[in-house]
Amino acid sequence: MPYVLGIDIGGTTTTAAVSRLGNAGWLAPEVVRLGVRSTTVPSVLHVSGDGALTVGEPVQLDAGRVARGFVRRIGDDVPQIVGGEPCTPQALTAVLAMWVVERVLAHEGEPAEQVVISHPAAWGTYRRELLHRALWEIGLANVTLLPEPVVAAESHAARGWRGRTFGVYSLGGSDYEASVVRWAEGIGFRLLGSAGAIEPFGGADVDEALVGHVRSRLDRDLREMFTSGPQARIALFGLRRECRRVKEELTTATEADVVLSTSRGHVRVPVTRAELDELVRPALELSVETLAQVIHSCGLRRRELDGVLLVGGAARMPLVAELLRAALPGPVGVAADPQTTAAEGGALAAVQVVSPPSTRRQDPMWIPEQRAIEASNHEPPPPVQEGMDAGPPPRPPVEITPLRLRPTQRLFGLVGGQA
Structure with missing residues (x-):
């Protein structure tokens, strides 16, 4: 076919x-x-x-x-x-x-x-x-x-999204971009303007923030497991992978456990969505402001947008849509898997x-x-x-x-x- x-x-x-x-x-x-x-x-x-x-x-x-x-x-x-x-x-x-x-x-x-x-x-x-x-x-x-x-x-x-002018908020694993697109009859969507984050920011940075948060909750002996010894690199790789899993779980749950395998057996570190939001809120607020600046640079007012479309795995975080709705009028569109x-x-x-x-x-x-x-x-x-x-x-x-x-x-x- x-x-x-x-x-x-x-x-x-x-x-x-x-x-x-x-x-x-x-x-x-x-x-x-x-x-x-x-x-x-x-x-x-x-x-x-x-x-x-x-x-x-x-x-x-x-x-x-x-x-x-x-x-x-x-x-x-x-x-x-x-x-x-x-x-x-x-x-x-x-x-x-x-x-x-x-x-x-x-x-x-x-x-x-x-x-x-x-x-x-x-x-x-x-x-x-x-x-x-x-x-x-x-x-x-x-x-x-x-x-x-x-x-x-x-x-x-x-x-089924209807409208002519949209902001596009893209938050991937390693970077962020804010853009504005507009529909023209017989042409389709065209890019009006875009900008990236002032400092590189993406889902991997959210993971690292969560890694630091979890390590701060461990006692000194367990923290050293990730900084010294022949297995430190492997242990840190496993911690990052586990924090990535928990970040994704917190898109729907309000609490999840980071599970670590240590010489003492499995160690569980509970993390709430509120704690994760507190870690990443400053960076996300800056990203939303970047989108607002792109809208202005395109000669548009915020109310002229027909909505904001989300792209990228990290855009699934509920705080992203929450901050966009507070800063910009109109609906926020996110697919089941952005x-x-x-x-x-x-x-x-x-x-x-x-x-x-x-x-x-x-x-x-x-x-x-x-x-x-x-x-x-x-x-x-x-x-x-x-x-x-x-x-x-x-x-x-x-x-x-x-x-x-x-x-x-x-x-x-x-x-x-x-x-």
């Missing part, structure tokens, strides 16, 4: 969704299960000693062979060293995108008609062209790149790309992208020029060895070390 694919490669997790062509037209997007038991997979690449590449957190902690956080580094000409090899951020992102495409291909039995990958709202032509070229070089030609707020608005509109909103919106946007020319939207933001995609089926994208909007800062030249990739049937092996 023909299908299109939407991919959202975030700073910490990656999600995907497909829309299939049925007898009555394109069906609603369906989230793809990328992990063994989850719809998400960590945005992490690991190179083993024999050169095999896996996606997800490795079983053995080896920082020198792990790449993470590469999507947000696209545009930076300093490579990441993975397994002793320098790799550009866009090449690593392309590898992860290809892994998702191959994963879906194995399930669907045929290639996607079109792929849409979301990207941060702040990206300009320079970063988009870097990623386009990396995708083309790895073999992904039928890809369109669209801003995350645009595809998020597509997803919410498909769920972590997959961008991927689902990407699939909906991909449907627009493959629609007949008579019904395809004529969005000025889409036209350059679409022409590049159509040309890429025959020739590579044009060379990236550093004069195109905000390129990388001046630095001494860096010699980068291309990432050597194995054939796809051998390249993409295990997810998190599991078959």
Whole structure:
């Protein structure tokens, strides 16, 4: 059955969704299960000693062979060293995108008609062209790149949200962006403006705040378990993972226990939602103020918004919606799983790309992208020029060895070390 694919490669997790062509037209997007038991997979690449590449957190902690956080580094000409090899951020992102495409291909039995990958709202032509070229070089030609707020608005509109102008509050695992989008008849949603947090802030920072809170509740002997000894690193990794679980549990519960395995047996540290809110309230209040500033910079008044749409796993925290409702008029829209909103919106946007020319939207933001995609089926994208909007800062030249990739049937092996 023909299908299109939407991919959202975030700073910490990656999600995907497909829309299939049925007898009555394109069906609603369906989230793809990328992990063994989850719809998400960590945005992490690991190179083993024999050169095999896996996606997800490795079983053995080896920082020198792990790449993470590469999507947000696209545009930076300093490579990441993975397994002793320098790799550009866009090449690593392309590898992860290809892994998702191959994963879906194995399930669907045929290639996607079109792929849409979301990207941060702040990206300009320079970063988009870097990623386009990396995708083309790895073999992904039928890809369109669209801003995350645009595809998020597509997803919410498909769920019945009505309005023309929306604020988009995106809080992912490692970063935050505030944006404003507006609907124009015959064009679709367009990005009016965006801004990131003054200081980097995301769900991982919430986890770290909770880690510090839990450690402060332990006696000195237990605190030393995370700072000294050969097992300190593993113990801290386990504590972070447990705090992440509790943070997610507190989105619906008012109290949860952080459970630690120690030489004394299992130790439980109770945490309430009120305690977590107190830890993160200052940062969240600043993020809401950032959205208010973006609204003002777009020449709009707060009351002109038809609502605020939430994107990203960390946006599930009840305090986020509470602060937005207090600061801005209008409803706050959040999906059952805001972590997959961008991927689902990407699939909906991909449907627009493959629609007949008579019904395809004529969005000025889409036209350059679409022409590049159509040309890429025959020739590579044009060379990236550093004069195109905000390129990388001046630095001494860096010699980068291309990432050597194995054939796809051998390249993409295990997810998190599991078959």
